Amino acid sequence: MTTAASKIRNIAFVGHPSAGKTALVDALAFLTGVTPRKGSVADKSSICDTEPEEQEKGHTLQTKVVSANWHGELWTFFDSPGYPDFQAEANGALFAADLVVGVVSCASGVTYNLRKKMEAAARLGRGRAIIVTHLDDPKADFETLVEELRRGIGDKCVPFLLPDASGPGFSRLRKTMQDPESPWRQTLMDEVMDACENEEEVMQYLETQTVTDDELHDLMPKALVEGKVIPILVCNPLTDLGLKEVAEFFEHYAPGAAQIHFKMEDGTEVPPDANGDLLGTVFNVKSDPHVGKVCLARIYRGTLTANSAVVGEHSRDKPEKLGGLFRLVGKKREPIESAGPGEIVAFSKVEHVALGDGFTTSGKKIHTVLMPETPRAMVTLAVEPKSRADEQKIGEALHKLEAEDPSFKVEHVRATHEMVVHGMSDLHLQVMEQRLKRRYGVEITTRAPRIAYRETVTRNADGHHRHKKQSGGRGQFGECYLRVKPQPEGTGFVFTDAVVGGSIPRNLIPAVEKGVREQVVQGVLTNGEVVDVEVELYDGKYHDVDSDEASFKIAGARAFRDGFMKATPVLLEPVMSVEVQVPTSAAGAIFSDITSHRRGHVVDQQTESDGAVTIIKANVPLSTMLAYFRDLKSQTAGEGSFSMTLSHYAQVPGNEQQKVLAVYGKKHEEE
Numbered sequence: 066m067t068t069a070a071s072k073i074r075n076i077a078f079v080g081h082p083s084a085g086k087t088a089l090v091d092a093l094a095f096l097t098g099v100t101p102r103k104g105s106v107a108d109k110s111s112i113c114d115t116e117p118e119e120q121e122k123g124h125t126l127q128t129k130v131v132s133a134n135w136h137g138e139l140w141t142f143f144d145s146p147g148y149p150d151f152q153a154e155a156n157g158a159l160f161a162a163d164l165v166v167g168v169v170s171c172a173s174g175v176t177y178n179l180r181k182k183m184e185a186a187a188r189l190g191r192g193r194a195i196i197v198t199h200l201d202d203p204k205a206d207f208e209t210l211v212e213e214l215r216r217g218i219g220d221k222c223v224p225f226l227l228p229d230a231s232g233p234g235f236s237r238l239r240k241t242m243q244d245p246e247s248p249w250r251q252t253l254m255d256e257v258m259d260a261c262e263n264e265e266e267v268m269q270y271l272e273t274q275t276v277t278d279d280e281l282h283d284l285m286p287k288a289l290v291e292g293k294v295i296p297i298l299v300c301n302p303l304t305d306l307g308l309k310e311v312a313e314f315f316e317h318y319a320p321g322a323a324q325i326h327f328k329m330e331d332g333t334e335v336p337p338d339a340n341g342d343l344l345g346t347v348f349n350v351k352s353d354p355h356v357g358k359v360c361l362a363r364i365y366r367g368t369l370t371a372n373s374a375v376v377g378e379h380s381r382d383k384p385e386k387l388g389g390l391f392r393l394v395g396k397k398r399e400p401i402e403s404a405g406p407g408e409i410v411a412f413s414k415v416e417h418v419a420l421g422d423g424f425t426t427s428g429k430k431i432h433t434v435l436m437p438e439t440p441r442a443m444v445t446l447a448v449e450p451k452s453r454a455d456e457q458k459i460g461e462a463l464h465k466l467e468a469e470d471p472s473f474k475v476e477h478v479r480a481t482h483e484m485v486v487h488g489m490s491d492l493h494l495q496v497m498e499q500r501l502k503r504r505y506g507v508e509i510t511t512r513a514p515r516i517a518y519r520e521t522v523t524r525n526a527d528g529h530h531r532h533k534k535q536s537g538g539r540g541q542f543g544e545c546y547l548r549v550k551p552q553p554e555g556t557g558f559v560f561t562d563a564v565v566g567g568s569i570p571r572n573l574i575p576a577v578e579k580g581v582r583e584q585v586v587q588g589v590l591t592n593g594e595v596v597d598v599e600v601e602l603y604d605g606k607y608h609d610v611d612s613d614e615a616s617f618k619i620a621g622a623r624a625f626r627d628g629f630m631k632a633t634p635v636l637l638e639p640v641m642s643v644e645v646q647v648p649t650s651a652a653g654a655i656f657s658d659i660t661s662h663r664r665g666h667v668v669d670q671q672t673e674s675d676g677a678v679t680i681i682k683a684n685v686p687l688s689t690m691l692a693y694f695r696d697l698k699s700q701t702a703g704e705g706s707f708s709m710t711l712s713h714y715a716q717v718p719g720n721e722q723q724k725v726l727a728v729y730g731k732k733h734e735e736e
Contacts, residue, residue: 067368067405068336069546070323073361074139075409076315077162078196079182082147084168085198087113087125088302090144096312097133097140099394112395113144117503123734126496128154128349128362130393130409136316143407147238149178149706150490153472156437157348159185161363163325164192164289167218171231172202176706177648177678183218183295184674185437192289192320195222195297196311201304205231211297217677218295223253225296226310238299238307239361242281248418253294253473256282285318290325322407327365329432335365337406342429343367343375348436350420350469354504356413358468358483361393362424363409376427377418384427388414404432420471421463439471440710442487443694446494447514455507459484468495473497478593480517490694502638516688518593518729519637519714520629522551528628531606532620543616545569545577546604549628552597558585558600569605569617576614577602577621584622589629589634591729596714600625635716636725639687640710642681645697647705649702650680654700663689666716684712688725 075530078086087106094112109120113129125146130507133140154461159165165186166177188191195214199205207228214222226238227247241249261267261284272277276284288294300307335344349361359508362369368377374384391398391411404410418424418674441466446465450456463475463486464666473494474487488494494511501507526549534541552559560578569577585595587638602621643665647655649672659665671677690709695707717725 067285067339067403068408070339070405070407071321072138073163073407074315074319075143075161075163075322075407077143077145077158077165078168079145079165079179079186080147080168081173081176081178082124083169083300084147084170084173085196086147086168086180087111087144089168089196089198089300090129090131090142092302092305093142093312094131094133094307094395097135098243099131099133102457115396118499122304124148126151127351128158128397131395131413132392132409133258133394137576139315139408140315141691148490148492149181149492149703150488151472152440152489153470154349155182155650156185156439157361158631159189159191160346160436160505161348161361163322163407164319166194166196168196168198169210169214170199170202171197171205171207171210172199174210174215177701180217180674180696189293189437190290190326192286193292193295194289194314195295197297197299198301199663200228200231200299201233201235201301203232205235214295214297216397221256221292221312222295223256224249225314226299226307227255228299235301235306236527238310240310242276247307254298256294256421256725257284257656260291260293266588270515282317286320286324289318290320299335311374327434329434331356335432335434338366339368339405341366342527343369343373343425344423344432344434344436345369345425346423346436347377347418347420351411351464352469352504353413356388358465359398359411359413360415360418361409361411364404364406365424366406368403368405369410369412371401374427375415375418375424376431377415378423378433379419379422380417380424382427383417384419385415386414401617410433417470420427424656426433429607440489440706442472442474442488442489443707445485445487445691446511447481447483447485447631448511451508455509457507458711459509462507463499465505470497471606478514478720481515481592485514485516490698494598512619513691515592515729516691517639518591518717518725520588520590520593520595520634521597521637522549522629522632522634524633525550526628526632528624528626528631529622530623530627532623534614534616535611539612540608541613541616541619542606542608542611543573543603543613543618543620543621544606545617545624547581547602547621547624547628548601549625549632550599550601551632552599554597556597556599558582558595558597561599561601563601563603564605569607573607573617574602575614576617577605578620580623581625583618584625587624589732590634590726591731593636596631596637596727597630600628636722636726638717640684640712640715641687641690641709642685643685643690643707643709645683645705646678646680647697649679651701651705652681655679655681655697655705658696659685660701665689665692685709686717687726688721 091104130145145155147157344366345362345364347360351359371390374386450459452540529545665683667683669682
């Protein structure tokens with residue numbers, strides 16, 4: 066039996082690490098009867114932090130879903146990772162929720178991380194609220210924190226609950242609406258009434274300057290969804306002080322699933338009609354060693370049953386029957402028969418519905434409800450299996466990890482013949498390496514990836530080589546003369562046959578070209594491909610008996626190498642288009658670092674979030690960016706992020722080229 070969308074509450078908790086999100090979900094799970102005792106991160110009994118990596122580090126690393134039936138309503142709480150390294154996981158919670166609650170420690174204050182997540186919630190059109198924790202900390206100052214929230218997140222942040230004190234003296238709470246002495250009472254009423262569209266009620270409010278309990282009950286969910294107010298609540302989940310008040314706020318004022326307007330890719334809103342064609346989106350994927358692939362999904366329209374067969378965007382019109390339909394309670398999966406609009410469910414054994422895919426039933430049109438953009442990876446490592454057994458399993462295992470985390474990418478780099486993995490941080494890739502070993506028994510070694518340098522020449526030069534080998538019987542002979550010429554950027558490689566007079570037989574010239582082309586791919590100075598070069602074969606010699614294709618292939622390759630080294634060769638390095646987002650207070654230092662220490666060129670600089678964030682766009686050589694994540698983290702106290710894509714190749718400066726050749730150079734000795 067499905068639950069009416071108006072009776073469904075989906076609430077995601079986001080914020081900085083150690084703010085208290087997991088402790089809050091554990092406390093709510095106990096309050097709503099989901100668990101017989103309150104879980105704890107400290108003693109590894111949390112309903113959320115169940116993965117070994119999470120218990121080891123004491124932090125949530127994957128979004129967890131806890132469902133509860135409480136007071137006649139279906140509740141779903143999302144505990145999302147606090148580390149920005151796992152933002153892709155947090156994005157799934159933001160997307161699937163109706164109310165996004167920012168959890169902030171009063172001792173730590175408002176962080177850049179929290180601001181970015183609350184901004185993301187606003188862009189998605191989700192209601193927002195704040196819960197302040199650690200108010201009993203000696204460094205806590207509630208009034209100062211409120212002002213920080215209003216500056217950092219917006220002046221729609223207004224206290225709904227007021228503590229009697231900050232610090233160890235904190236012992237009780239009162240509702241702002243019930244405190245006529247509070248300066249916040251009028252502000253709260255003003256913001257809530259801003260959502261009122263009834264002209265008569267607005268006029269009455271202007272006359273009386275007060276809001277009744279019924280009006281508050283009716284208007285608060287609408288005000289939340291429209292962003293008219295961001296209520297500030299207070300709770301200490303470890304002692305349960307404020308937990309009852311927070312739960313009552315959610316019960317009375319959290320918007321129901323029917324009040325959130327999801328839009329398809331064409332901008333059309335999706336009405337939560339249980340009788341319509343099925344439409345859902347997979348917002349998270351888990352890989353279970355026993356069950357296999359498990360998809361977490363939100364249903365927008367129609368009804369999904371345990372016996373349904375679904376098709377997704379990559380199913381090629383081949384329906385797949387669900388291996389089971391579940392409601393999640395932390396690590397547990399509770400079987401259900403059906404689910405309707407607004408419900409958060411999990412299903413298994415559907416291989417062709419991927420993360421972010423919309424799905425429906427056979428014969429119906431598949432629509433996509435767009436999820437937040439996946440953050441781009443900031444750290445890259447080359448990986449190698451430790452053993453032959455690992456070599457057999459590594460590909461499939463890495464791709465399973467890739468399927469559940471869109472910010473983790475696996476790539477085979479043709480230019481360097483390496484398998485590389487991309488992730489958000491060193492921590493992110495360490496966790497993925499641990500999962501690889503624990504789940505699939507695959508061990509790897511990692512190192513910095515090679516840079517795919519390219520090679521070219523700057524002037525014309527002649528090259529020559531005579532290949533002669535005699536060891537009894539038939540020998541080997543081939544001699545080539547050729548010219549190496551620079552070409553315009555983007556030309557690639559051009560081979561020209563200018564042989565006249567039959568000095569090299571026509572049937573042997575393709576062997577010369579093959580030898581040259583193989584050397585072009587292998588590189589001369591390094592293992593980098595040669596580009597923007599023309600090779601003109603103009604003369605040579607052959608022997609009636611000893612000349613063959615193998616001889617001229619060797620002669621051509623070595624003649625090219627000879628001419629290349631005489632043509633003043635240079636290295637070309639990849640230059641990346643880099644976009645850095647940092648708190649504006651750190652922008653000056655970041656700008657200077659890019660231009661002074663990384664040979665970068667800034668092409669644009671702008672601000673957003675009312676000037677709190679600066680975006681710097683620059684072209685920077687890849688060789689100076691390999692450890693940039695660590696440097697940026699240090700320079701911005703972990704609040705900076707960046708993305709980069711290949712822009713172009715540029716000549717390596719002379720002094721830098723010698724350094725590169727000392728590391729990447731190779732010797733070419735004649736055989």
